[in-house]
Amino acid sequence: MAAKKPHINIVFIGHVDHGKSTSVGRLLYDSGNVDEQAMRKLKEKAESLGKRGFEFAFIMDNLKEEQERGVTIDLAHKRFDTPKYYFTIIDAPGHKDFIKNMITGASQADVGVLVVAANDGINAQTREHVFLSKTLGVNQIIIAINKMDMPGVDFSEQRFNKVKEEVSTLLRSVGYKPDQIPFIPTAALIGENIVKKQTKMPWYKGKTLLETFDDIKEPEKPVDKPLRLPIQDVYNITGIGVVPVGRVETGILKIGDKVVAMPGREGKGVPGECKTIEMHHEQLQEALPGDNIGFNVRGFGKKDIARGDVVSHADKPATVVSEFTAQIVVLNHPSVITVGYTPVFHIHTAQVACQVTKIEKKLNPATGETLAENPDFIKNGDTAIIHIKPIQPLVIERQKDIPQMSRFAVRDSGTTVAAGMCIDLVKK
């Protein structure tokens, strides 16, 4: 049997309509993963819905509402193989109403492909997605400057360079290193530089999107850390029973393991024993960090567990907190943040309202030096240490213990207000 290829999760992100789903669809079609007949059917469907040109997007956008509206709403996952890697491609929505799904997708990913339409350049969700990706631990990123065929762009190198320059500044501002990042001019709709080399941009000598996938560095797998598997969804499957799904963040889950889901419905943990594990319809004996799995646990009832609970080993249960201390960066708040503020925190797969109970100090983000003790408020651009009280039981871990489980985004009335990480906590 061939040696097992490393598994990498890759998320497509970027502003609404910039061509994420079309790029994924092209990638799958041009690499022979979608047959002709299926493609013809999708084309007919797109035409009958008055959505001509969306046929490649429909490969990923399966929901009726997605196809009728021509927007991605929920995450779609697809397996994709290269000789070197085994990928799960995650197509995220760009529309601002569905950012919470994008956050889930980014929190599952090792690598991001940022799609920016050449005719439109950087937009609100280009910025927000770049910021969230960095915050949520997407450490490698590839840039596709798409729609190079649009009138006004006309495959121009000059336009490509201008957008590249703007995107580089944005990447730098959140801590990515643009000089180490591939920028690819693409036209996904007609298939330029996705799998097939460009035919209309002779000035471009670089790689196709697919070729850059082989330059991805295999992410380190935190197998030595305790098992942390945040539940993303819980299904009830006839003949099998309750099947939670989620991505292993750290540690290893093996069949037969004694596990506990924290906090669980009652807040005290739900114990069980792992019976089956599967990924992309294949049975596994064990799941490693990065694996997106469905699994079955004797002891888990449908009502006992929910999205946001974290499966861990019974002897090293995930930490449920009554309070925690965080370092945050304020990104986009309409006024100021003060004690008492209670927005929604997105932490792994959990979405929990949390209250700011204390603003301990304001920091210089570059040096870490204290700028002010106990300030009355913090505002956009500030870095601060704050104390937070979740309104309901929540699993979070300290950055220095399990960084994968320490990061969060703060959302309020449709925007990402801040992001940060847990640096200390009080166990419940």
Ligand SMILES: Nc1nc2c(ncn2[C@@H]2O[C@H](COP(=O)(O)OP(=O)(O)OP(=O)(O)O)[C@@H](O)[C@H]2O)c(=O)[nH]1
């Ligand atoms: N001309 C041109 N149109 C494109 C290209 N890529 C995508 N489009 C069109 O742009 C529209 C949006 O494409 P999608 O792939 O659905 O965009 P998306 O980024 O997935 O959108 P959301 O998921 O809703 O955020 C469709 O009409 C596509 O046909 C391209 O390279 N060139």
Ligand SMILES: [Mg+2]
């Ligand atoms: Mg889409």
